[in-house]
Amino acid sequence: MSFFSDAEAGFLQKHLSRRSLMGGVAAGGVLATPLGLLGGRAYASGEAAPAEITVANAHQAPIPIVVPNFGAGLGDQISSVIAADLSSTGLFELLGGDVPASRQPDFHALKARGARVAVAGSATGADNVRVEMRLWDVLAGQQMTGRAYTASQSNWRRIAHIIADEIYKRLLGEDGYFDTRIAYIARTGPRRHQTTRLAIMDQDGANAHMLTNGSWLTLEPRFSPISEKLAFLSYANNRPRVYVYDLNSGQQTILGTFEGISFAPRFSPDGRSIILSATTRDGGADLYLIDLATQHRRKLTGTPGVIDTSPCFSPDGRSIVFNSDRGGSPQLYVMSADGGNVRRISYGNGHYGSPVWSPRGDQIAFTRIGHGGFSLGLMGPDGVGERTLTEGFTVESPSFAPNGRALAFCRQNAAGTGGSGFTSTIEVIDVAGFNEHSIPTTTGASDPAWSPLRR
Structure with a gap:
């Protein structure tokens, strides 16, 4: 048998x-647009993450990352889903702490907490929400990527998963699955x-x-x-x-x-x-x-x-x-x-x-x-x-x-x-x-x- x-x-x-989120509308009505630089130097388009950040290395030593609260209410829910997505892979070490959404973070303080990368974000709106996210290379003091996502309130979880996918891909060089x-x-x-x-x-x-x-x-x-x-x-x-x-x-x-x-x-x-x-x-x-x-x-x-x-x-x-x-x-x-x-x-x-x-x-x-x-x-x-x-x-x-x-x-x-x-x-x-x-x-x-x- x-x-x-x-x-x-x-x-x-x-x-x-x-979907490919290079700007424009994704299925489910999620609009993704790039965010400008908050001072300093940003990674060039397509520039890879530092060589020491790889899946193989993350298996041995998970990437220390700060994912702060994106704000009260819906912002807290969105950041919680992002953190849970990343944590579920076993490739990231989630660290506590705040990261400002509207200015460059204090890289010295983040380094002192052991962070390798940090996320900053905010969520605004009611029926339609706008979620902004920036990913920072703490050691280099540079913005790795920045995006804004707009969608109906009912799609907030999709926004969180899409952001987690963006972070995963930017750091590990392969598509996520969130x-x-x-x-x-x-x-x-x-x-x-x-x-x-x-x-x-x-x-x-x-x-x-x-x-x-x-x-x-x-x-x-x-x-x-x-x-x-x-x-x-x-x-x-x-x-x-x-x-x-x-x-x-x-x-x-x-x-x-x-x-x-x-x-x-x-x-x-x-x-x-x-x-x-x-x-x-x-x-x-x-x-x-x-x-x-x-x-x-x-x-x-x-x-x-x-x-x-x-x-x-x-x-x-x-x-x-x-x-x-x-x-x-x-x-x-x-x-x-x-x-x-x-x-x-x-x-x-x-x-x-x-x-x-x-x-x-x-x-x-x-x-x-x-x-x-x-x-x-x-x-x-x-x-x-x-x-x-x-x-x-x-x-x-x-x-x-x-x-x-x-x-x-x-x-x-x-x-x-x-x-x-x-x-x-x-x-x-x-x-x-x-x-x-x-x-x-x-x-x-x-x-x-x-x-x-x-x-």
């Missing part, structure tokens, strides 16, 4: 046997009889809301890379099939028509197609690619009796990693996008599943079952360099942040008698294997799917 989540394995057993969302499965009720709902939240757990009503078992949400759509598995009308959910309209559409069950969907990198698995009469499952515009489907695998599932494209769209039991046990394989040149890449002890390709293209995340438990790991696209990030009773469903720096996944514990004490949470871990932490949710949660940066 191939490797699946508990719920997916159950039904298979039964049936088989950003102005993103996570789709997931919300779980309520007893362990063996849970109600599941398709849900969505900001990456920090805020603004969570349910997209389906829980009438049917729902699993495996996946974000489109280019549009406000999700693919997911639903048991609607007691027939498990893949649906596409439009986040703008709320409309749900069945994807394709298959004689058996369709499951394990994943969008292509250009967002025009979905690859999925569909069961066969001989107890197997084949991979298909479906064009979303024409509904034309193309069969990519078809070995009789073999279960091929959990496909995921490489970022360039040229290769596909998937899970298959064609060798006798569930392992990871990579093939060309046309279904040719299939080669096995997993050779460790245990069963492998849930592969997902990093947006950077350099790593594949996976779950492995062995030695009586689960582990979450990474390997190169050729299978080289396998390493474990975390272990547990159940750790599964990895999903990369859009910059490839972090992974969201589901962690579940062993239930007691009658399912007592069972928990299912969404965790985030750095790809270096440190800084694991939970995303707060109001229900049990599983099957995380990280969105691209909002545009």
Whole structure:
């Protein structure tokens, strides 16, 4: 039997046997404009942060940064979200203190507090808010960047996340991932009889809301890379099939028509197609690619009796990693996008599943079952360099942040008698294997799917 989540394995057993903020308007009505220099020298456009500020160095010694209060009320809320975003990465050390918003800071005093960089900001307005932010290089005594953001009051959290992304990118030289969302499965009720709902939240757990009503078992949400759509598995009308959910309209559409069950969907990198698995009469499952515009489907695998599932494209769209039991046990394989040149890449002890390709293209995340438990790991696209990030009773469903720096996944514990004490949470871990932490949710949660940066 191939490797699946508990719920997916159950039904298979039964049936088989950003925007760019250079000024202008961003999606959601956030207007970003540059701020002038408050005296002294500013970093030139595109000038890099000091060489000693790198992600690798921040792993060893988090960057000391002052994020002051942006003002009473809404300003305090905005600065709190910025600080929480940066702190959640494990790459920043948050320091207390004030930094003036309308003049150069006292660099000597900031140095004495151990600060490497400092943020200054203010928030004004009611129905429409204007948030100003400046980032200062304390050691050099220079302004690194300055921006003003204007939006409706309802978008204040987005402004905070966008500012945190700007700070992250300016200091570490790569895009942040704070102005993103996570789709997931919300779980309520007893362990063996849970109600599941398709849900969505900001990456920090805020603004969570349910997209389906829980009438049917729902699993495996996946974000489109280019549009406000999700693919997911639903048991609607007691027939498990893949649906596409439009986040703008709320409309749900069945994807394709298959004689058996369709499951394990994943969008292509250009967002025009979905690859999925569909069961066969001989107890197997084949991979298909479906064009979303024409509904034309193309069969990519078809070995009789073999279960091929959990496909995921490489970022360039040229290769596909998937899970298959064609060798006798569930392992990871990579093939060309046309279904040719299939080669096995997993050779460790245990069963492998849930592969997902990093947006950077350099790593594949996976779950492995062995030695009586689960582990979450990474390997190169050729299978080289396998390493474990975390272990547990159940750790599964990895999903990369859009910059490839972090992974969201589901962690579940062993239930007691009658399912007592069972928990299912969404965790985030750095790809270096440190800084694991939970995303707060109001229900049990599983099957995380990280969105691209909002545009």
